[in-house]
Amino acid sequence: MSQVPGHRDGRPGTLRLLLANPLAAAGLAVLALVALVALAAPLLPLPDPAATALGQRLLPPLSPGHPLGTDALGRDLLSRLVWGTRLSLAVALAATLAAALLGSLTGLVAGFAGGAVDGGLMRFVDLLMAFPYILLALAIVAVLGPGLFHALLAIAAVNVPFFARTVRGATLGLARRDFVDAARLGGAGPLALLATEILPNVLPVIVVTASTSFGWMILETAGLSFLGLGAQPPLADLGAMLGEARKVMFIAPHVSLVPGVMVFVIVMAINLAGDGLRDALDPRLRSGVPARPAAATEVRRDPAAMSSAADPDLPLQVTGLRTEFRLGRRSLPAVAGVDLALPPGARLGLVGESGSGKSATALSLLRLVPSPPGCITAGQVRMQGRDVLAMGREELRALRGGRLAMVFQDPMSSLHPMHRIGDQVAEALRAHAPIGRREARRRAADLLARVRIPAAERRLDAWPHELSGGMRQRVAIAIALANDPAVLVADEATTALDVTVQAQVLALLHRLTEDRGTALLFISHDLALVGALCDRIAVLYAGQVVEEGPAAALLAAPAHPYTAKLLDCLPRRGGGADPIAGLPPAPDNLPPGCAFAPRCPHVQPPCSEGPVALDRLAPDRAARCLFPLAGDRR
Numbered sequence: 001m002s003q004v005p006g007h008r009d010g011r012p013g014t015l016r017l018l019l020a021n022p023l024a025a026a027g028l029a030v031l032a033l034v035a036l037v038a039l040a041a042p043l044l045p046l047p048d049p050a051a052t053a054l055g056q057r058l059l060p061p062l063s064p065g066h067p068l069g070t071d072a073l074g075r076d077l078l079s080r081l082v083w084g085t086r087l088s089l090a091v092a093l094a095a096t097l098a099a100a101l102l103g104s105l106t107g108l109v110a111g112f113a114g115g116a117v118d119g120g121l122m123r124f125v126d127l128l129m130a131f132p133y134i135l136l137a138l139a140i141v142a143v144l145g146p147g148l149f150h151a152l153l154a155i156a157a158v159n160v161p162f163f164a165r166t167v168r169g170a171t172l173g174l175a176r177r178d179f180v181d182a183a184r185l186g187g188a189g190p191l192a193l194l195a196t197e198i199l200p201n202v203l204p205v206i207v208v209t210a211s212t213s214f215g216w217m218i219l220e221t222a223g224l225s226f227l228g229l230g231a232q233p234p235l236a237d238l239g240a241m242l243g244e245a246r247k248v249m250f251i252a253p254h255v256s257l258v259p260g261v262m263v264f265v266i267v268m269a270i271n272l273a274g275d276g277l278r279d280a281l282d283p284r285l286r287s288g289v290p291a292r293p294a295a296a297t298e299v300r301r302d303p304a305a306m307s308s309a310a311d312p313d314l315p316l317q318v319t320g321l322r323t324e325f326r327l328g329r330r331s332l333p334a335v336a337g338v339d340l341a342l343p344p345g346a347r348l349g350l351v352g353e354s355g356s357g358k359s360a361t362a363l364s365l366l367r368l369v370p371s372p373p374g375c376i377t378a379g380q381v382r383m384q385g386r387d388v389l390a391m392g393r394e395e396l397r398a399l400r401g402g403r404l405a406m407v408f409q410d411p412m413s414s415l416h417p418m419h420r421i422g423d424q425v426a427e428a429l430r431a432h433a434p435i436g437r438r439e440a441r442r443r444a445a446d447l448l449a450r451v452r453i454p455a456a457e458r459r460l461d462a463w464p465h466e467l468s469g470g471m472r473q474r475v476a477i478a479i480a481l482a483n484d485p486a487v488l489v490a491d492e493a494t495t496a497l498d499v500t501v502q503a504q505v506l507a508l509l510h511r512l513t514e515d516r517g518t519a520l521l522f523i524s525h526d527l528a529l530v531g532a533l534c535d536r537i538a539v540l541y542a543g544q545v546v547e548e549g550p551a552a553a554l555l556a557a558p559a560h561p562y563t564a565k566l567l568d569c570l571p572r573r574g575g576g577a578d579p580i581a582g583l584p585p586a587p588d589n590l591p592p593g594c595a596f597a598p599r600c601p602h603v604q605p606p607c608s609e610g611p612v613a614l615d616r617l618a619p620d621r622a623a624r625c626l627f628p629l630a631g632d633r634r
């Protein structure tokens with residue numbers, strides 16, 4: 001793939017992202033134009049903005065020599081507008097920089113240091129915020145005396161608290177995060193932590209706060225000048241122009257309209273550009289257009305390449321599924337043509353190394369891969385014959401958490417911390433069935449009992465943080481089971497649990513498939529765990545199934561060298577594990593031929609010649625290998 005110049009990873013830069021957002025680009029263009037004209041004011045063939053000509057008072061726009069007319073003293077409005085804009089922009093910019101610097105520093109120190117430092121600094125900030133800001137600014141100017149510089153100081157001072165509070169909030173959230181603790185453990189001092197760990201994360205917040213405050217500062221400067229406390233004659237910024245125009249507002253409205261429209265245009269342009277900047281600076285939104293992920297993964301399939309062999313009896317049938325992540329001009333095929341079939345009550349294990357595409361496959365089934373950057377580009381996901389990838393919004397909403405449910409790795413992030421668990425289970429029930437609160441609560445208690453939560457009735461009122469990790473995962477499973485799903489997808493659902501709890505959750509999942517005929521897709525990197533639970537296993541490598549078959553047969557005699565190597569990685573009693581040499585390839589940089597060839601101990605020249613198909617070895621086994629292991633080679 002070709003790359004965007006200047007960006008190693010091919011992602012678009014901030015400016016390109018900003019320009020890709022039409023509103024932000026329009027705001028930026030208007031702002032650039034206004035700033036350019038203001039900067040070029042001394043070079044433009046404009047009359048002196050302070051030169052009065054009483055004989056030419058209040059000329060209307062389009063008068064000869066005065067395109068925007070004149071004011072009450074006969075001064076040229078166009079010239080005053082350009083010079084006034086220049087002054088307003090300069091004051092607002094200086095005040096923004098001063099407030100951003102002082103406020104951000106206060107917020108950073110308060111949020112990072114905590115304790116008495118935080119208390120002292122924030123009480124002072126609260127004190128400043130206790131006064132209406134315009135009153136405070138008036139008070140400051142009253143003490144210092146009128147004048148543009150004093151207005152600048154007043155406006156900067158009243159905006160310090162906004163920066164301080166915003167930056168402190170962002171810093172507080174970051175200061176106790178694991179990556180900061182890791183840097184602290186690595187020996188970084190407080191200053192280094194602030195500069196290298198916290199500041200880069202807070203910077204987008206500062207930039208966005210500054211960009212929105214800039215608009216406010218233009219209005220505030222205009223406000224003070226309008227009241228006669230800012231720019232003093234003959235100097236005039238936009239606010240002073242408005243103040244002077246007030247007296248002739250009814251006989252010559254254009255005199256106030258000219259600066260008024262300019263204030264409106266600048267403030268709108270700044271807000272639009274500021275919004276776009278916030279999106280462009282957020283690395284999570286950098287992967288394409290600056291937008292938040294859509295409610296469902298985008299599907300862009302070639303209709304001509306759709307297969308039609310649907311089996312209406314299968315709870316889940318995946319054919320040729322292909323999911324890509326589009327990062328600028330790069331395209332990472334995380335799922336590269338996956339086929340899976342789950343009959344009722346089946347337990348299919350999906351295993352593979354980190355990055356092999358397990359989660360991307362699982363999320364694609366529910367169309368939960370974030371778009372952008374994710375996009376499903378080929379294949380079908382059928383539930384009882386209906387193609388999930390062709391479903392509309394409502395149908396998809398009913399399906400998720402209904403017939404097709406999912407359990408994630410970390411129950412703490414899937415459970416809402418502010419709702420009692422009984423309410424969360426009841427909500428899952430009520431989202432899919434028209435039942436009352438009392439009935440939902442009764443069924444919620446049944447569900448908690450079904451997932452073996454002791455004293456289920458009492459636990460309904462517990463908060464997520466009051467439960468152990470294992471209990472939380474059971475609640476997540478209870479929510480997934482609320483609507484008796486035909487298919488349950490469990491993505492690393494037991495990875496965060498200790499072995500005894502893990503065994504209990506596995507037993508629970510096993511019983512579910514046996515008792516209710518729920519088909520289970522169990523995703524894990526742990527082959528032993530998958531072997532203990534599942535009746536079939538599919539091994540994923542570089543987004544493709546490389547081997548599939550009954551669990552016992554596949555574990556006893558793997559056919560693909562990758563499966564064999566994965567088995568070697570399992571710790572053995574009395575001996576260590578044997579890790580696989582090398583690293584999995586990047587999805588967008590696969591070797592020609594078999595993706596495992598560069599790491600394969602049995603590689604032969606034909607392996608690197610061209611794509612390798614998933615071949616049937618027996619009626620119920622398949623491997624994507626030209627030289628599958630057999631007999632003593634296994």
Ligand SMILES: Nc1ncnc2c1ncn2[C@@H]1O[C@H](COP(=O)(O)OP(=O)(O)OP(=O)(O)O)[C@@H](O)[C@H]1O
Nearest residue numbers: 325334353354355356357358359360361373525587
């Ligand atoms: N939001 C994303 N943007 C860009 N690339 C992504 C994104 N999510 C996943 N990928 C890439 O897709 C590939 C597959 O990732 P996936 O999360 O499916 O792997 P996995 O097998 O589930 O790994 P793990 O076991 O570590 O969770 C990886 O190369 C990963 O870097």
